[in-house]
Amino acid sequence: MPVSADERLFRAVAFAEQAHRGQFRKGTRIPYLIHPLRVAEILLRAGVAPDLAVAALLHDTLEDTAITEAALRRAFGDRVADLVVALSEPEHRTAPWARRKAHTVAFLRTAPREVVLLSLADKLDNLRSMAEDLRWVGEALWQRFNAPRAQQEAYYRQLAAVFRQRLLADPGRRLAAEFATLVDEVFA
Numbered sequence: 319m320p321v322s323a324d325e326r327l328f329r330a331v332a333f334a335e336q337a338h339r340g341q342f343r344k345g346t347r348i349p350y351l352i353h354p355l356r357v358a359e360i361l362l363r364a365g366v367a368p369d370l371a372v373a374a375l376l377h378d379t380l381e382d383t384a385i386t387e388a389a390l391r392r393a394f395g396d397r398v399a400d401l402v403v404a405l406s407e408p409e410h411r412t413a414p415w416a417r418r419k420a421h422t423v424a425f426l427r428t429a430p431r432e433v434v435l436l437s438l439a440d441k442l443d444n445l446r447s448m449a450e451d452l453r454w455v456g457e458a459l460w461q462r463f464n465a466p467r468a469q470q471e472a473y474y475r476q477l478a479a480v481f482r483q484r485l486l487a488d489p490g491r492r493l494a495a496e497f498a499t500l501v502d503e504v505f506a
Contacts, residue, residue, distance in 0.1 A: 323368035326394070330375040331355070333393060337376075337383040343447065345455075345462035353443060354378060360439040364489035370432055373401035377440055380406045404433045405440065415464045423476045426484065434484045438493050441477055445500040452504060471505040 321329070334354050341350035358374040372394060379385040380402055391399040407418045426434055451459045460467040478501045481494035 326368060326372050327358075327375070330358075330372040330394065330398075334375045334379065337379045337385050341382065345459075346451075350378075350382070353447075356443045356446075357436075357439045360442060360493065361436070364435075364439075364493065366432075366435065366489075369397050370401065370436060373398050373405070373436060374439060376402050377405050377436065401433060401436060404429060405436055416469065419465075419469075419473045423473070423480060426477070426480045431484065431490070434481065435490050435493075437477075438481050438485065438490065438497060441474070442493060442497050442500070445474065445497060445504055448504050449500055467505075471501075474501045474505065477501075 335351050338350040338354070342348060343350055343353060354375045354377060357377060358371045361374050362371050376390065376394065376398065379390060380387060387399060387403060390402060407413075407422060413421075422437075426437055429437075448459065457467075460470070463470060465473075478494070478498040481490070481497055485491055485494045
């Protein structure tokens with residue numbers, strides 16, 4: 319008997335919880351699981367297909383956990399695994415920050431629309447967290463990251479331009495507009 323979309327979603331929540339157990343958001347005691355949950359929430363509110371929401375829940379498992387691509391494919395199928403692989407940075411553990419981010423921006427210029435939307439939800443949640451953290455810790459926020467504030471700003475502004483160019487219809491258009499507004503707020 320096929321598994322329902324809701325069941326796949328809850329299986330992905332449990333899988334992500336197990337994969338990210340013991341991890342926290344940079345510089346905080348906030349369990350890392352909160353991030354993939356919020357990325358999925360952004361997309362679910364936007365009315366995306368269930369597989370995209372499942373991929374949102376799992377989007378950092380290949381980069382930030384011991385989960386393998388093969389394990390992800392066995393558990394959630396090729397479509398979800400392909401979305402997660404597309405969003406994962408190549409050489410994420412060895413390449414310098416600037417090279418990884420340049421690759422991300424270049425890739426998103428031609429990536430499938432649903433991958434761009436998934437990336438937008440991921441980066442939007444990161445920006446929402448950064449805006450909130452700036453209110454709590456101020457400029458000390460920038461010490462948490464692998465690149466200085468100026469490089470972070472350049473990266474996020476490049477992303478904003480790509481998201482505006484690639485996502486011309488809703489829900490992507492609205493989310494891209496929120497992203498651009500937050501970039502201006504965070505890097506004011």
